[in-house]
Amino acid sequence: MKFLFASDSFKGTLSSEKTIELLTRIAKKVFPECECSGVVVADGGEGTTDAVISASEGSKIQVKVHGPLMETVNTYYGRLDDTRAIIEMAAASGLPLVPGKLRDPRKTSTYGTGEILKDALDHGFTDISIAIGGSSTNDGGMGCMRALGVKFLDENDNELDGRGEDLIRVHHIDVRGLDPRVKQVNFTVMCDVSNPLCGMNGATYTFGRQKGGTPETLAELEKGMRNYRDVIIREFGINPDDMPGSGAAGGLGTALLVFLNAKLKSGIETVLDLIDFDRRLEGVSLVVTGEGRTDWQSCFGKVMQGVGQRCKYYNIPVVGLIGGMGNGAEDIYQYGIDSLITTVNAVMPLEEALDRAEELYIGAAERMFRLIQIGTKI
Known part of the structure; x- marks a missing residue:
């Protein structure tokens, strides 16, 4: 199993680099023999x-x-x-x-x-x-x-x-x-x-x-x-x-x-070209991307759309590990994102979700990888 992690930052909480670190740790916990790589991405805005x-x-x-x-x-x-x-x-x-x-x-x-x-x-x-x-x-x-x-x-x-x-x-x-x-x-x-x-x-x-x-x-x-x-x-x-x-x-x-x-x-297309993203997809089994909040705007030049479309072209499945969902979030499925998993695991104020961002992300990542593990057994 070979994973590639390419998530946008969760503004104000988790950097793109941090998501790679956390995903790698949890992936190795669930799939000890897996191969992990990550790439920092952005959509042309700040950072x-x-x-x-x-x-x-x-x-x-x-x-x-x-x-x-x-x-x-x-x-x-x-x-x-x-x-x-x-x-x-x-x-x-x-x-x-x-x-x-x-x-x-x-x-x-x-x-x-x-x-x-x-x-x-x-x-x-x-x-x-x-x-x-x-x-x-x-x-x-x-x-x-x-x-x-x-x-x-x-x-x-x-x-x-x-x-x-x-x-x-x-x-x-x-x-x-x-x-x-x-x-x-x-x-x-x-x-x-x-x-x-x-x-x-x-x-x-x-x-x-x-x-x-x-x-x-x-x-x-x-x-x-x-x-x-x-x-x-x-x-x-x-x-x-x-x-x-x-x-x-x-x-x-x-x-x-x-x-x-x-x-x-x-x-995002320029960034993906500059970082030679297509080459990084060689031999990859699954890509994990994400962002702090997914809604209809995510389909207009954002990281998840760009990553999803590139992966769709190469027939590589993609999961979006995201903070939360808003109106039109499901529209992203049209752009190569196969599933969305939110980090928030209970009703809570936004401030609490932000304060616990890393903890919630780790929990969601483990749920995601365990579901993927089940899929390999079906």
């Missing part, structure tokens, strides 16, 4: 860089950049090998970097994300994956592109800082200074949203409120975003609203797609 570095035996590259409010931020990105790097935009431009009372998408910038990209170019990477979840910004990616040499000019040819409040003032975009090395690089944007740049389903109205935008602020930013879009259409013949995902990360998706010719790809 993706760490997961991919761990699974790929990569390393961290430390870098000092500007944060969302142009403060100094010490952060890092991942080196996977001589040609491949992975970056999380949230490491430089993420919402947690902005104190609650200072959150205002008119004032934040993706400049620091561009600085990380520039550092990756300086290191000679030619295949760069960028996870763009968790942004604090709504600048259309102008800040990021400024760090790479693009100039955003007003009607008097004055260069703009590239914050959200500058969108309305963009009159011309000068790309002559864009770092020429970007033409030799394959950029992959890890993104699971298809929102356009503008409109009620666009960057501003869909994500702006959680970044501190008031109704008045959002109306102002949407007007600016429409102006930004129109300038791109006029000068480059490209309509960002026709590009699914252009509204991701406050419009950073637009800048990466238009100026860097990046390719948009599902976060």
